[in-house]
Amino acid sequence: MDVSCDLQVDVNGEQVFMVDKKVICSYSGRINKLIGKSKRGTRYLKVIFHDFPGGAESFELITRFCYSKGKIEINSVNVSTLYCAASYMEMKKSVSGNQNLFELTEKSLEDVRYWTWSELLDALRLCQNLMPVASSSGVIDKYLDSLIGRVASSCETSPCPSTSSADSSGFRLSCDTKSTESLRNSAFRATWWFEDLASFEPFLIETLVKQMVSKNIDHGLLSKFLFCYQKSRFSVADEKCKTMETVIEMLHLLDSSCISFKTLFGMLRITLTLKISKFSRNKLESMIGSQLDQATLDNLLLPSPVGSSYLYDVNLVLRLLKSFISKGACCVPLTRLRKVASLIDLYIAEVAPDPCLKPSKFLALIRSLPESARDSYDAIYHATVMYLEVHSGLSEEEKMNVCSGLSYEKLSSEACSHLARNKKFPSKSAGQALITQQVKLKSLLQETNQASPYLDSPCSLLETGSPGHEDQQIVLYAGKLDLSTENEKLKEHLQGMQWRVLELEKACRKMQNQMAKMLKSRISSHNNARSLPRLCS
DSSP, X not given: OOOOOOEEEEETTTEEEEEOHHHHHTTOHHHHHHHHTSOTTOSSEEEEESSOTTHHHHXXXXXXXXXXXXXXXXXXXXXXXXXXXXXXXXXXXXXXXXXXXXXXXXXXXGGGGGSOHHHHHHHHHHHTTSTTHHHHTTHHHHHHHHHHHHHHHHSOSOOOGGGOSTTSSXXXXXXXXXXXXXXXXXXXXXXXXXXXXXTSOHHHHHHHHHXXXXXXXXXXXXXXXXXXXXXXXXXXXXXXXXXXXXXXXXXXXXXXXXXXXXXXXXXXXXXXXXXXXXXXXXXXXXXXXXXXXXXXXXXXXXXXXXXXXXXXOHHHHHHHHHHHTTXXXXXXXXXXXXXXXXXXXXXXXHHTTOXXXXXXXXXXXXXXXXXXXXXXXXXXXXXXXXXXHHTTTXXXXXXXXXXXXXXXXGSXXXXXXXXXXXXXXXXXXXXXXXXXXHHHHHHHHHHHHHHOTTSOOGGGGGXXXXXTHHHHHHHHTGGGSOGGGOOXXXXXXXXXXXXXXXHHHHHHHHHHHHHHHHHHHHHHHHHHHHHSOGGGO
């Protein structure tokens, strides 16, 4: 056959091939279309491909096939390249009755289930250089389907509940297996494929995990694989970002209870040095925030972003808290809510001495959780004391705003007493603390009198026209006074009243102890009387 070189083909700028137009056109529908659009009479034509799958090496295989009249050996090594190139060159239909390369390669791919594991991995790695045709043609899906089938068959997809969490040492294949050796073998059988897939590009991992999720592969196993993949892929900054974004995106598809909370926080610390997308960062923070009750104080003490003046990243903690109660505080179990409140109280105590922490941020931390999350506000009070000591330059209005985060009703008597004498606090706040304590004391006295109506209680002096009655009225109505303009004498008077209230509390406690002893004595004597012989009764 006479062969002429009347067609130039530039493949991805890598190499220019001189081929016989007639020979290539007899197999390729794509070349036929391009030649048909050219002007008639043109002796030499040139075709430029910018995205030929596999580049110059792949096109050379196509030319061999064409020049050998459709005779070529197809095996696991070259079938991916030939399949994608045939799809790109539109060789799906036989031209002039010649051999159809697409049909030949498609038939060869039916034997993928007989390939070895190594052949399957090599084919998938090769497909990474054949994108996007490898994806659109469906060849990647064929390989992944076979790969997932083998993974699933080797580590059954129904682990026992005791080992299905992401932090467990292994994933059991059989609930009957209890020995350490069996668990070790089970863990190996479940994770043996991790290292083999670590070399895959992020886009291939994304496709793989999505298909595994759709086929109900255990979420705990998938989360462990993603963490393993993330650790093994770190090299240059761009690759780190892409890998991290892919892992976060895939973890977000999984059940949060199957994801290691400790590892999530480790990823968060890594992202502080990376410029990952805001979308991915939000997803990571959302996953962490939903499990915030598992966090420790060390987890939260993350340094502030570069360029910030404050010590710790308070804004991050506020975002995590927002995620934690995203569905509403009423939807969060009270035990979890109070556990987070205790953690945040510790965090507030750590950040309070920061001289650069703005009052608005300090107050936002306190108000980030509803009042019902805390039984006591003593920890918040002590943190507020530290904050006001460090920020002594605040105005009276700013101090009052900071104190608005306190719940005076949930302060202990000792905290209220300390607040009333603390000159760092605004006078209105001190007065409010005294009023609250007085109301508590009155309620306590009423409960005591109801419990022992036959006893002459010294506390009843408050309810009569006793000398202390005027003091009580002053405390009860102190809220109507303008305490911001009171003089030093009034402050001393309020403090004196506070001490008298404390003395009354002591008297009440003493009375309650005496009453308890009396009741105990009466019960004891009654029992003794019943135990005496009838002759002595």
